[in-house]
Amino acid sequence: MLRSLAHPRSALYSALLSTALLVAPALAQNPKPPPRAPGAPAAVAEPVFDTATTTIPWFPLGNSPLALRGEVRPGMFLSAVGRRAIAMGTEDGALELWSWPIKWLHDFRLSFRVPKYTEPIAGAAVAQSMEERPEGITITYAYEQFTVREHVFVPLDKPAVVILLEVDAIRPLDIIASFTPDIHYAWPAGLGGQYLIWEQNARAFLFSEGKSQINAFLGSPAVTRASDVPAHMLAAAPPELVLGVGGAADRYTAPRLGEPPGHDVNLHVAYIPIVLAGGEMPHDSALALYRELIAPGAAQREWKRRVAHEDSIRTTMFALRSPDTLLNKAVEYAKVNLDEAYVCNPDLGCGLVAGYGLSGGSSDRPGFGWFFGGDAAINSFAMDGVGEAPLVRQGALRFFAKYQRADGKITHEISQGAGHVDWFSYPYPYYHGDTTPFWILAFGEYWRQTGDTALVRELWPNLKRAYEWSRKTDTNGDGLMENPAAGAGALEVGDLQIGILSDVYMSGVWVASLDRFARMAQAMGEPALADSAQAIRARAIRTMESALWLPKLRQYAFALL
Incomplete structure (x- = not known):
C-alpha cells in the first residue's frame, strides 16, 4: 500500500497558500510600512495620498449620443480600449486588464458585503444593466440595500486602467475587488519570478517579477483591508481589496449573533477610484503613474481627453445620415x-x-x-x-x-x-x-x-x-x-x-x-x-x-x- 510521504509542514504551507485571504493586514495610520521578506523590493516610504481621503471629487460623465444601454447579458463581451492598455470582459462584471504587452490579471470582479449576510453578494448575481459608449463602460449592480455603478475607462495614451465606483446605500457596505494575477507577456513570450506584494503606503498591490523590469500598481485610497500574499510568488487564492464606503460611522461591521443586521445609513459616495498603472517600466515610474492617476482631478482630466477624442471621431470624420x-x-x-x-x-x-x-x-x-x-x-x-x-x-x-x-x-x-x-x-x-x-x-x-x-x-x-x-x-x-x-x-x-x-x-x-x-x-x-x-x-x-x-x-x- 502506498502512503503519502508529504511532510506535515508542506501540507500546512499549501493550506496557507490556498487560504491566503484569511490573513488580511489592517491599514494602520502610521505610514511606516511593515517588515518585508528578504529580497523583496524596498517598500514605498511615504503615503501616496492623504490617508484620510478615500474618494476623489465627483464630476459629471456627461451623455454620449452613441451610448448603448440594456440589461446585462452574462458572457457578452465588452471593452474599454486605449492606445497602451485595455480593460475587456463580460457584461456581468468579470474583467481582464492589460497594458501592452503584459497581461496583468483576469477575472477581476466586485462583490458586496452587507450586514444581512455572512458571505459577500457576488457582483455577477446582482449586475442589472450596462452602458457602453466609446469612452468607456458602466455596469450597474443593484440590490435592496445598495446600488453601485462601476465606470471603467482607459486613458487614451497611458498604460493604465481607471475604475470609478459610484455608490448609493441604505445599509453599511464593503465592496470587495478580487482578481487572479497573471503578470505574463503576451503569447508566446515567457516570464518567470512573478510576484505580488502589498504596498501599504500606496494602498495598492505591486505586480512585478524578479528582475523588476515590469511593474504595476493596483489600488485605491478606499482600501481598508487587503489580502496577505506569500513572498516571492503568487497565491493560489484570488487576492482581494476591501473598499470601505463612507466615513468611519457608516462603515460595515460584521454582524454579531442576535444583533439586527446593521443600521440605517443614507450614503451617496462618488467616486471611489481603483487604478491599475504600469507596464515595461521601473518601479518608481509605475509608482509615479499610479500617483498621478489616483490624485484628485486626474480621472476627470483623462476622461475629458477621452470624450474630446471620441467627439472628434464623430464630428470631424465621415458620418452617415x-x-x-x-x-x-x-x-x-x-x-x-x-x-x-x-x-x-x-x-x-x-x-x-x-x-x-x-x-x-x-x-x-x-x-x-x-x-x-x-x-x-x-x-x-x-x-x-x-x-x-x-x-x-x-x-x-x-x-x-x-x-x-x-x-x-x-x-x-x-x-x-x-x-x-x-x-x-x-x-x-x-x-x-x-x-x-x-x-x-x-x-x-x-x-x-x-x-x-x-x-x-x-x-x-x-x-x-x-x-x-x-x-x-x-x-x-x-x-x-x-x-x-x-x-x-x-x-x-x-x-x-x-x-x-x-x-x-x-x-x-x-x-x-x-x-x-x-x-x-x-x-x-x-x-x-x-x-x-x-x-x-x-x-x-x-x-x-x-x-x-x-x-x-x-x-x-x-x-x-
Missing part, C-alpha cells in the same frame, strides 16, 4: 472600432491590430489583439475613407515596412510579446503570401485618397522589394502569384490547401495591387517599371478569365490546381 438611425450608429461604432485598432507597444512601436478577445485563465492571447499585416491592409481601406489616414500612414504602412523581410515579404503577424522572443525565427510571421500584395494595394489606395507622395517616396524601396518578391512567386509565367511559393492565401489550414497552385483570392489582390503599383512607379519617375507591372497585370487577368472563370455558373473557381 440616413433614415435608419441604427445604421447611422453602426457606422459610428465602426469608426470607433477602427480607431481602437491602433495600438502602441513599447517594444515594437504603434501599429494596427486585428481585434480583441478574452484570453481567460488558460491563455495569453488577447483574441487577435496583435499586429496582422493582412487585417491592417483590409481595414486601411475603410480608415482612409472615414478620415483616419494618419493612423493608416503609421499603423499599416510605416509599421509593417519596418518589419519587412530582406527579400521583400511583408510580415503576416507580429505578437504583442515579439520583443521578448526571437519572433522572426517562428513560422508564423511570414506564413501568408497575400499580405505582401495587400500591403502594396493598401499603400496605393492610401496614396490615391491622400496624395501623400512624400510617403511613397520615403518607402519606395520597400514598395519595390514587395513588388519584386510577389512577382517572383509566379514560376510558370501566367501572371498569377503561386501559393506554394508565396504562402497561405484564402486558407490557412485544412485539406483544401492540398494541390492549390493559385487561389482566386490572392490572385485578385495581386491584380489590384499591380494597378496601384504601376501608378506609384509613374509618380516616382520609373515608367519602365510601371509598364512592366501593367504587362504582368494584363497577363494575370487573361489567366483568371480563361482558367478561373466558369461561364455556366457565372462565377470564378476557387483555385487553379
